[in-house]
Structure formats: structure tokens, C-alpha cells
Amino acid sequence: NAGVTQTPKFRVLKTGQSMTLLCAQDMNHEYMYWYRQDPGMGLRLIHYSVGEGTTAKGEVPDGYNVSRLKKQNFLLGLESAAPSQTSVYFCASSYSIYEQYFGPGTRLTVT
Amino acid sequence: RKEVEQDPGPFNVPEGATVAFNCTYSNSASQSFFWYRQDCRKEPKLLMSVYSSGNEDGRFTAQLNRASQYISLLIRDSKLSDSATYLCVVNRAGRGSQGNLIFGKGTKLSVKP
Numbered sequence: 001n002a003g004v005t006q007t008p009k010f011r012v013l014k015t016g017q018s019m020t021l022l023c024a025q026d027m028n029h030e031y032m033y034w035y036r037q038d039p040g041m042g043l044r045l046i047h048y049s050v051g052e053g054t055t056a057k058g059e060v061p062d063g064y065n066v067s068r069l070k071k072q073n074f075l076l077g078l079e080s081a082a083p084s085q086t087s088v089y090f091c092a093s094s095y096s097i098y099e100q101y102f103g104p105g106t107r108l109t110v111t
Numbered sequence: 112r113k114e115v116e117q118d119p120g121p122f123n124v125p126e127g128a129t130v131a132f133n134c135t136y137s138n139s140a141s142q143s144f145f146w147y148r149q150d151c152r153k154e155p156k157l158l159m160s161v162y163s164s165g166n167e168d169g170r171f172t173a174q175l176n177r178a179s180q181y182i183s184l185l186i187r188d189s190k191l192s193d194s195a196t197y198l199c200v201v202n203r204a205g206r207g208s209q210g211n212l213i214f215g216k217g218t219k220l221s222v223k224p
Contacts, residue, residue: 042216043155043198058211090154098143098202100212102154 002026004103006091012109013081021076021106023091029101031094032074033058034066036087037105043090049074081110113137115215117199123221128189132218134182134199143202144175146184148195149217155198158184189222196220 004025013019023032033048035058045058049068063085065077074093078085086109092100117134124130136144144161159166161173161182172185182199196217203211 040216043214045211048211098212099145099157099160102156104154 004091004093004101006089006103006106008106009104010107012111013078014111015082017081018077018079019081019108020078021089021091021108023074023076023093023103024072025074025091025093025101025103026072027093027095027101028071029093029095030071031100032068033092033094033100034064034074034076035090035092036060036085037090038087046076046089081108083110086110114203114213115199115201117215117218119216119218121219121221123223124189125223126189126191128222129185129187130189130220131186132184132197132199132220134184134215136180136182136199136201136213138201138204139177139180140204141201142204144173144182145200145212146171146173146182147198147200147214149198150195155214158197186220189220191222191224194220194222 007022030051034046035043037043044060047066049055052071055066067075089106091103094100115136146158147155148158149155159168161175165174170187174183196219198217199215201213
């Protein structure tokens with residue numbers, strides 16, 4: 001039982017490049033979330049999903065897209081990376097609508 | 112008032128000390144409350160839920176005061192391994208906010224020998 005996994009763990013992008021972050025969970029959770037964490041800002045919700053095939057915007061969705069084609073996977077895409085997207089990205093999932101379980105994070109640097 | 116507000120610390124305490132963290136939240140409609148722990152360069156992990164009647168888990172006690180919109184976490188007999196950042200978390204109440212949690216910026220605790 002791996003819980004929530006994220007790939008890659010680290011990535012460096014140049015401005016304008018694109019990439020996809022993958023989140024997978026093996027707990028059969030309905031809800032999945034993408035957050036970013038920046039120094040002094042705390043965790044901020046980017047997008048979330050309440051079930052397979054559904055997605056919704058969080059607090060800071062601009063510049064990101066998501067897809068939930070399979071219940072166990074939640075993908076976060078950056079179409080044209082900007083230095084302001086340098087951050088640590090965490091994926092989380094939950095069975096109920098409250099307690100969330102986090103993946104180990106992806107450290108992204110955009111130069 | 113910010114949605115979830117915590118004293119950022121840092122709290123520097125000796126081993127064996129008792130330390131308390133406080134948190135306030137702005138939305139009186141919030142129904143679920145948690146404390147998460149985050150170690151340096153790691154993901155947040157659920158420490159404990161906070162119930163209206165207060166709850167205890169070993170050396171940790173959480174309290175909720177709905178009237179004052181205030182949550183607390185008490186750690187007794189601090190251990191070196193308690194050093195971490197403690198995040199106060201509240202559910203985002205209201206329509207269209209399914210499952211959304213609001214995370215405080217965290218209070219950093221450093222326990223010294």
C-alpha cells in the first residue's frame with residue numbers, strides 16, 4: 001500500500017516549457033487535490049477533483065490544467081512554465097470530504 | 112480576519128517542556144478542524160482531528176472553542192522528535208467547496224536538548 005505517490009520528485013524547467021506532474025493513489029479515494037507551497041504563503045489549492053472525470057478550480061488555478069481520467073490518477077499540467085510557478089507541489093487525496101493524505105511532493109524550479 | 116491565522120513562531124523549547132499553539136479561524140460555518148504536522152522538506156501529515164469536546168492522543172491535546180473561533184494544540188513533555196511545523200487546518204464551508212481545506216501558514220517548533 002503506497003498511499004499517495006508523485007512523479008517526478010524534482011524538475012527544472014526553462015520558461016515557456018511544458019510539463020505534467022502525475023499523482024497516483026491506491027486508497028480508492030474519491031477526492032484528489034493539487035496544492036502549491038511557497039515560503040511564507042502556506043499551502044494553496046490549485047485544482048481539485050471530487051471524482052473520476054470531474055475537476056474544479058481552487059484558489060490559484062491560473063497557468064495550470066488538470067485531468068482525472070482514472071479514479072486513481074490526478075494529473076497537473078503546466079502549459080507554459082513561468083518563474084512564478086517555482087514551488088513545491090503536493091498532491092493529496094481523501095475518502096471523506098475532510099481528512100486529506102499527502103504525497104511526498106514535487107520540487108519544481110522554473111528558470 | 113484571515114481565514115486561518117497562526118502564530119508563526121518559532122517556538123524554541125527545551126526537552127520536557129509543555130508548549131501550546133493557538134489558531135483562529137474566520138468562518139463560523141466551518142465544521143471540521145485538524146492539526147497537521149510537517150517536517151522540513153516533507154509532506155504534511157495528519158496529527159489529529161479536533162472535536163468540540165476536546166480530544167487527547169498521548170502527549171497531545173486539542174481543544175476547540177466555537178464561540179471564539181479558536182483552536183489550540185497542547186504538547187506535553189516535548190521530545191526532540193516533536194520539532195516540526197504544526198499546521199492548523201479548517202474546512203472551507205459553503206457551496207462549491209466540497210472537501211476543501213484551508214491551511215494555516217504553520218507554527219514552527221524547535222525542541223532543544
